[in-house]
Amino acid sequence: MGDPGQSPSPWCPHGSPPTLSILTLLLLLCGHAHSQCKILRCNAEYVSSTLSLRGGGSPGALRGGGRGGGVGSSGLCRALRSYALCTRRTARTCRGDLAFHSAVHGIEDLMIQHNCSRQGPTAPPPPRGPALPGAGPVRSSGSPAPDPCDYEGRFFRLNGQSPGFLHCASFGDPHVRSFHHHFHTCRVQGAWPLLDNDFLFVQATSSPVASGANATTTRKLTIIFKNMQECIDQKVYQAEVDNLPAAFEDGSINGGDRPGGSSLSIRTANPGSHVEIRAAYIGTTIIIRQTAGQLSFSIKVAEDVARAFSAEQDLQLCVGGCPPSQRLSRSERSRWGAITIDTARQLCKEGLPVEDAYFHSCVFDVLISGDPNFTVAAQAALEDARAFLPDLEKLHLFPSDAGVPLSSVTLLAPLLSGVFVLWLCIQ
Secondary structure (H helix, E strand, O other), X not given: OOOOOOOOOXXXXXXOOOOOOHHHHHHHHHOOOXXXXXXXXXXXXXXXXXXXXXXXXXXXXXXXXXXXXXXHHHHHHHHHHHHHHHHHHOOHHHOOOHHHXXXXXXXXXXXXXXXXXXXOOOXXXXXXXXXXXXXXXXXXXXXXXXXXXXXXXXXXXXXXXXXXXXXXEEEOOOEEEOOOOOEEEEOOOEEEEEEEOOOEEEEEEEEEOOOOOXXXXXXXXXXXXXXXXXXXXXXXXXXXXXXXXXXXXXOOOEOOOOOOHHHEEEEEEEOOOEEEEEEHHHOEEEEEEEEOOEEEEEEEEEHHHHOOOOHHHOOOHHHHOOOHHHEOXXXXXXXXXXXXXXXXXXXXXXXXXXXXXXHHHHHHHHXXXXXXXXXXXXXXHHHHHHXXXXXXXXXXXXXXXXXXXXXXXXXXXXXXXXXXXXXXXXX
């Protein structure tokens, strides 16, 4: 699940505009990396080595003679090769650092864009002195540095736009809506990870809804907010059916005594049935509910945070949905329960008038369990999606068959590719 002691920085710009001022470039250097990771030094040396190419601060000076041509482009290639060399030298101490991995991908993109060869001369070492950027928080005149534990505010200040968000949910028997807008009904008996990245670990533990049934319900949820420098101590939240606490395992309701401890908080509007956890330092909100003897999970998370995981962390139900071997088809619902399908449809229709994936999940749950109270789980999941989804056009999903990716949905854009250093790219 990653080293809880690591403190990678999620403050990586995404979708930056084509040109940015030198001041903005310098502000981007004040992200907080792991104390032993030297990526900030690499960033600072890159900016220092390209200042002379900017023609007194004009981003257009870096364009040189166009793609792969001109003095500016040649100088940029030398700077990029030096940048790449610097990242290789600090790779061992930067494992799991989001800023580092994003920079590596971004360097590769820039070298391809400018037709830079991997072999060739590098930029001379930058002059050492008090003016070297990146040594500490950079401020414009009279302006405070961005709060490192306010993800949304910092992202907007550095990029001039709001960050992107993703939504995932698990509810009922259980049904999983993935970040990719796939909707699966899963058996997943036992403990399965919903999320496993550099900042969060979420595990759901499920057991059969009835003796001999394939369908299961979530009976336990474990959430680990990993230690992050300056913002929070590691915090663990654990909920079980009939035990939905309004505090973390250590009894606290925030991220601890660090300066940004208040950026993680837990509250409940309905004790015992509804808990909301807000992690402002990573742009994340989680809702946990108990209905009809099962637990539901719903999350809104910043894209950069959701994508901060390694190849070893590839099993995440929120990322890939349920594995094919664990998916249930709608035809399996007729094997259990005592309620007729017409009655189940009528019960679900009252709160879910649109016959979308949530409606069909509701019908499945009522038929399998024989419990009309399962209608509440699907209704609450739909309301969470309405609040959390950045694109409400994707609120109602229409499955061709449960357990099969939705026909009306396309995959997300490719995984994070150099978001931390897109601000360095002169298009």
